[in-house]
Amino acid sequence: xxxxxxxxxxxxxxRLREQAxxxxxxxxxRLSLSLSYVSQIENNQRPVTAAVLLKLADVFGGDVSQFxxxxxRRLAAELRYALxxxxxxxxxxxxxxxxxxxxxxxxxxEAFVLLYQRYxxxxxxxxxxxDRYYGQQGGDAQEGGVLRQAAAAWPHExxxxxxxxxxxxxxxxxxxxxxxxxxxxxxxxxxxxxxxxMLRDRLGVEVELIDDDAAPTWLRQYDPARRRLSLAxxxxxxxxxFQMATQLALLAYEDAIEEELREGGFADSATQALARQGFxxxxxxxxxxxxxxxxxxxxxxxxxxxxxxxxxxxxxxxVCHRLSTLQRSGAxxxxxxxxxxxxxxxxxxxxSATAFHFAxxxxxxxxxxxxxxxxxxxxxxxxxxxxxxxxxxxGIARTTSRGGAGYLSRRKIFAIGLGCELVHAAxxxxxxxxxxxxxxxxxPIGPGCRVCPREDCVQRAFPPVGKTLITSxxxxxxxxxxxxxx
Numbered sequence: 182x183x184x185x186x187x188x189x190x191x192x193x194x195x196r197l198r199e200q201a202x203x204x205x206x207x208x209x210x211r212l213s214l215s216l217s218y219v220s221q222i223e224n225n226q227r228p229v230t231a232a233v234l235l236k237l238a239d240v241f242g243g244d245v246s247q248f249x250x251x252x253x254r255r256l257a258a259e260l261r262y263a264l265x266x267x268x269x270x271x272x273x274x275x276x277x278x279x280x281x282x283x284x285x286x287x288x289x290x291e292a293f294v295l296l297y298q299r300y301x302x303x304x305x306x307x308x309x310x311x312d313r314y315y316g317q318q319g320g321d322a323q324e325g326g327v328l329r330q331a332a333a334a335w336p337h338e339x340x341x342x343x344x345x346x347x348x349x350x351x352x353x354x355x356x357x358x359x360x361x362x363x364x365x366x367x368x369x370x371x372x373x374x375x376x377x378x379m380l381r382d383r384l385g386v387e388v389e390l391i392d393d394d395a396a397p398t399w400l401r402q403y404d405p406a407r408r409r410l411s412l413a414x415x416x417x418x419x420x421x422x423f424q425m426a427t428q429l430a431l432l433a434y435e436d437a438i439e440e441e442l443r444e445g446g447f448a449d450s451a452t453q454a455l456a457r458q459g460f461x462x463x464x465x466x467x468x469x470x471x472x473x474x475x476x477x478x479x480x481x482x483x484x485x486x487x488x489x490x491x492x493x494x495x496x497x498x499x500v501c502h503r504l505s506t507l508q509r510s511g512a513x514x515x516x517x518x519x520x521x522x523x524x525x526x527x528x529x530x531x532x533s534a535t536a537f538h539f540a541x542x543x544x545x546x547x548x549x550x551x552x553x554x555x556x557x558x559x560x561x562x563x564x565x566x567x568x569x570x571x572x573x574x575x576g577i578a579r580t581t582s583r584g585g586a587g588y589l590s591r592r593k594i595f596a597i598g599l600g601c602e603l604v605h606a607a608x609x610x611x612x613x614x615x616x617x618x619x620x621x622x623x624x625p626i627g628p629g630c631r632v633c634p635r636e637d638c639v640q641r642a643f644p645p646v647g648k649t650l651i652t653s654x655x656x657x658x659x660x661x662x663x664x665x666x667x
Contacts, residue, residue: 188234190248191225192284197241198223211240238510251348251516254536257283260290261570262538263297265632265645276570302335336452340459341531343445348516349532350508351463353437354430358467362474369494372422372469380410380425384432388425390414398591403428419469419495426465431457434464463506469495470503476514479504483610484515486561486577486599497581501599508534515605518574520598522551529595535602537574538628546626546633547640551598554578563611565603566624569634573623576600577611636663 198208209219212233221227229237234248257279264270264279283290365375380386386403388410401424402411410428412421430438438460447453470493482488489500498521507514518537521530526545545551550564558580567573576598583593606612616622627633630642639659644650648664 188228189225190229191223193248195223212236253283256290258536258538259294262628263294265634336455339452340456344532348508348534349506354464355467355472357434357437358464359471362468362471370418373418376422376425386410400424422469423465426468427461430461430464466503472509475503476507485610498597501597505532515601515608517599517601522596524555536572545629548624548626551578551596554580554596564624565617565622566626569627573603574600575603575606575612
């Protein structure tokens with residue numbers, strides 16, 4: 182049994198107190214603590230107990246997740262990633278300096294990270310424009326339109342970032358879904374009929390199944406005028422239930438979803454529509470896999486995904502996705518990252534309750550075992566990996582597919598990656614019998630070749646941006662690109 186980590190929240194408490202305009206004495210009175218106690222907390226001379234943490238959450242509003250170390254660690258990882266781009270910063274900031282920046286000026290760090298992401302989008306949009314219009318008259322107005330569009334986040338990226346900022350957990354929707362699942366007494370394998378009846382009785386919505394030949398790529402279509410929901414006939418009971426629950430959320434829980442949209446501050450209609458769908462999907466997943474029931478089973482099975490599949494009658498991907506959302510205050514599961522990758526290396530889903538950093542530009546690291554999963558379809562692969570900052574993770578990866586109701590039907594094939602920091606690995610059945618700390622078993626990966634600082638990587642596809650290449654026609658090695666480290 183590992184020792185319980187002490188929680189120091191001084192900088193966050195000081196920041197919240199100053200934002201509220203209170204003195205230390207005023208905060209001490211609200212917490213019913215002594216002035217010296219509050220001073221010691223703010224100066225990180227004393228860790229907070231669970232009772233004090235609950236008092237802090239009550240005084241400042243919100244829940245205890247606002248004092249979680251994971252948010253600061255993820256923000257620090259984002260900042261380190263940006264600072265590794267030598268076109269922006271020529272030197273290396275010590276880890277202690279990065280930590281102090283996140284502690285003392287998190288809003289400034291978030292703003293810097295956002296600017297860096299927009300800078301990258303501008304660079305990519307400009308490169309694409311040059312590729313497309315090279316040799317032609319582009320026109321200032323047209324070019325300006327491309328660059329202005331790229332300056333803002335793409336809708337899917339903005340929605341992803343919102344979920345990541347919330348640790349992939351939406352408390353209001355999660356609790357509403359859990360309460361409804363308990364009210365309806367939903368049972369795995371028998372959910373669809375119950376939800377069909379509920380849609381008819383409470384909302385006046387009729388559900389019909391349509392043949393795949395009539396709509397070969399559609400899963401769900403809702404006609405508000407006829408109040409009719411059409412589902413693909415090839416869907417399983419769980420898949421039908423998920424689609425019905427999604428539509429149920431959009432109709433019966435519109436107020437809760439709209440409140441999430443307001444909190445997200447999404448600027449344009451396209452992003453709002455995508456976020457609305459994402460929130461409805463979140464509700465549906467939480468309805469099929471109610472929080473406390475699922476968390477209890479996950480712990481009981483030691484996060485064995487296949488056993489959880491059989492217990493809840495859902496897909497491998499659905500279980501992995503739900504595992505990455507178990508971050509309810511006072512009842513947290515293991516903080517996981519979740520990723521879905523296609524055979525070309527494109528990441529179509531990614532979210533993380535950990536400090537694991539996904540490449541947003543230039544492709545993911547080829548040494549990451551999620552790519553190898555395609556060579557061994559259906560098999561669960563494990564990997565101990567280390568990021569350039571020394572943080573180690575334990576991950577699993579496996580292929581999954583959707584569609585393919587017939588020989589000529591379209592099929593989607595992905596690799597799913599799920600992982601956690603190495604300190605949690607012993608709680609996973611997949612780590613049994615593995616020497617997790619043997620140096621030969623640790624794979625050094627990076628956030629992507631574009632910014633990866635590793636000098637001797639034989640899989641490097643191209644040199645990092647802003648680095649000075651070292652070239653010589655008289656020397657050659659397995660490492661394609663050598664460069665000045667600083």
